[in-house]
Amino acid sequence: MLQTIRRYGLMLIVRPIARLLFGLDVIGADKLPKDGPAIVAANHNSHVDTIVLLCLFPAKLLHKIRPVAAADHFDKGGFGSWFSKNIIGIIPIKRGGASRGEDVLLAAKEALTRGEILVVFPEGSRGEPEEMTRFKTGVARLVEFHPATTVTPVYLQGAGRSLPKDAKLLVPFNTTAVIGDALAWNGSHHGFVDELRAQIEALKAQAPPMRWE
Amino acid sequence: MSGLTVSGDDFILNIPEPVFLGFLGVLALLLVGTIAALILPRAQPGKWTDLGPRMRSWWVIVILVGGALVLGWQATAILFALISFLALKEFLTLAPTRKEDRLIVLLAYLSVFVNYGLIFAESLFQDSYQIYLVFLPVYGFLISAAAMAWIGRTEGYLPTVGIIHWGMVVCVYNIGYIAFLMRVPDAEAPAGGAGLVFFLIFITQLNDVAQYCWGKALGRTKITPSVSPNKTWEGAIGGWLTTAVVFYFLAPVFTPLSPMHAAIMGVIVPMAGFFGDITMSAIKRDLGVKDTSRLIPGHGGVLDRLDSLTFAAPGYFHLLAYFAIERF
Numbered sequence: 001m002l003q004t005i006r007r008y009g010l011m012l013i014v015r016p017i018a019r020l021l022f023g024l025d026v027i028g029a030d031k032l033p034k035d036g037p038a039i040v041a042a043n044h045n046s047h048v049d050t051i052v053l054l055c056l057f058p059a060k061l062l063h064k065i066r067p068v069a070a071a072d073h074f075d076k077g078g079f080g081s082w083f084s085k086n087i088i089g090i091i092p093i094k095r096g097g098a099s100r101g102e103d104v105l106l107a108a109k110e111a112l113t114r115g116e117i118l119v120v121f122p123e124g125s126r127g128e129p130e131e132m133t134r135f136k137t138g139v140a141r142l143v144e145f146h147p148a149t150t151v152t153p154v155y156l157q158g159a160g161r162s163l164p165k166d167a168k169l170l171v172p173f174n175t176t177a178v179i180g181d182a183l184a185w186n187g188s189h190h191g192f193v194d195e196l197r198a199q200i201e202a203l204k205a206q207a208p209p210m211r212w213e
Numbered sequence: 214m215s216g217l218t219v220s221g222d223d224f225i226l227n228i229p230e231p232v233f234l235g236f237l238g239v240l241a242l243l244l245v246g247t248i249a250a251l252i253l254p255r256a257q258p259g260k261w262t263d264l265g266p267r268m269r270s271w272w273v274i275v276i277l278v279g280g281a282l283v284l285g286w287q288a289t290a291i292l293f294a295l296i297s298f299l300a301l302k303e304f305l306t307l308a309p310t311r312k313e314d315r316l317i318v319l320l321a322y323l324s325v326f327v328n329y330g331l332i333f334a335e336s337l338f339q340d341s342y343q344i345y346l347v348f349l350p351v352y353g354f355l356i357s358a359a360a361m362a363w364i365g366r367t368e369g370y371l372p373t374v375g376i377i378h379w380g381m382v383v384c385v386y387n388i389g390y391i392a393f394l395m396r397v398p399d400a401e402a403p404a405g406g407a408g409l410v411f412f413l414i415f416i417t418q419l420n421d422v423a424q425y426c427w428g429k430a431l432g433r434t435k436i437t438p439s440v441s442p443n444k445t446w447e448g449a450i451g452g453w454l455t456t457a458v459v460f461y462f463l464a465p466v467f468t469p470l471s472p473m474h475a476a477i478m479g480v481i482v483p484m485a486g487f488f489g490d491i492t493m494s495a496i497k498r499d500l501g502v503k504d505t506s507r508l509i510p511g512h513g514g515v516l517d518r519l520d521s522l523t524f525a526a527p528g529y530f531h532l533l534a535y536f537a538i539e540r541f
Contacts, residue, residue: 021506023302023303023506024304025506025507025508026507027507054301084444129312158306160314169315169316169319171315171316171318171319172302172303172317172322173302173306174302174303174306174506208307208501208502209307209501209502210306210502211308211309211310212309212310212311212312213309213311213312213369
């Protein structure tokens with residue numbers, strides 16, 4: 001029931017509105033994973049990023065797409081929390097402050113075991129609009145745990161201009177998503193996220209130029 | 214007004230006969246194109262890959278515009294308001310703006326509501342047309358320039374004021390004229406406002422196609438090598454003459470123009486379309502893109518499809534108003 005609401009809510013309401021406001025131009029759509037377990041990793045500048053990534057997938061895959069999001073931000077209780085978990089389908093994850101010995105990635109690992117597709121932002125935070133910060137190693141630890149998982153790099157452009165961190169005003173601009181070739185586990189946490197970051201950085205060349213200073 | 218009543222309800226499905234036949238003609242062209250899109254890629258693999266999506270997009274465009282014209286001026290105004298918004302969003306996404314300008318960009322989007330709102334307001338007071346004429350070119354300019362000065366970042370101020378105003382006039386004000394044509398009283402045009410809109414869109418698209426065909430057949434001498442290297446003098450002149458002749462002979466069916474006035478407009482409207490086309494090409498080159506977005510498969514962005522209309526629409530409207538339309 002909830003799954004049906006989520007699917008139709010995303011398809012009939014969220015996607016048309018997102019297309020109207022953010023355009024959603026995709027380059028290399030055929031490189032997106034067609035089934036789980038898989039991870040889609042993108043740079044992160046705006047809450048809009050999650051919506052853009054959700055809208056890239058065909059309707060029949062939507063029930064498997066799980067954005068991994070900060071619990072301190074999206075799981076604070078109330079309607080927002082319900083909406084994030086049940087409609088957007090997030091997996092809340094604790095940032096910092098987790099007690100020793102607690103596996104913050106447990107829920108994400110379980111999702112991979114179920115064959116779901118995780119959407120992750122390895123920067124961990126939105127940061128300055130349209131600038132990339134260094135990557136956290138969580139995504140590498142997930143692949144290490146579940147080596148069959150492919151990691152597809154995605155470069156997102158423009159959402160940080162529509163809704164930058166701390167902005168109160170949403171301004172429509174077109175966004176572009178450039179999808180790259182999937183990466184496989186290479187045995188090193190830092191080596192893996194560095195390679196992922198380099199791939200995403202390289203995809204930027206295919207996006208239209210953006211001048212916003 | 215000669216009308217072909219499809220249903221008993223005059224209000225919704227009373228399509229003027231020339232428009233009805235015009236759409237039948239367009240549908241015939243679409244069918245030919247669709248059959249070509251099915252056959253050609255098989256005959257010459259790898260060569261016509263673009264044709265399939267391009268034809269599918271044409272179907273969507275024709276159904277949307279045709280549907281709006283049949284439903285009336287309100288639906289047409291809403292459709293073109295949406296088109297203006299999408300075009301303006303493409304333009305402001307690619308053109309350089311500054312971090313402080315987000316509010317100004319939002320105001321530019323709001324201008325779509327005011328611009329098209331004035332077409333609706335025409336039912337309330339006739340002066341709304343006079344306000345329409347000056348609102349975006351003059352007051353849109355003053356308000357955006359003043360608001361940007363108020364926000365206070367002076368670095369890059371002048372280019373950005375220009376960009377915002379350029380976007381509003383080309384994407385919103387100029388395109389709005391197409392919807393405003395629907396407000397021409399039925400008695401003033403042989404096929405009503407819908408006929409005038411149909412004819413404008415048909416003529417500008419025909420001009421694009423005719424230029425392409427003449428260019429393919431005879432094109433040798435480049436006309437704008439640094440802006441649009443595929444365009445040739447042979448294509449431009451061949452297309453221009455073809456469109457002018459078609460305009461002259463079809464004008465009595467769709468417009469109230471005298472033969473003399475039809476000849477003048479037949480010469481000017483396709484020329485305006487040509488300049489709209491190369492102007493958009495110059496902008497795309499300056500911004501470093503080939504297409505303004507990927508919204509319309511096989512075509513590119515809304516602005517890629519609209520380029521000639523952004524120049525042809527105001528010229529067509531004003532010349533018609535001057536020569537033949539009492540209302541405007």
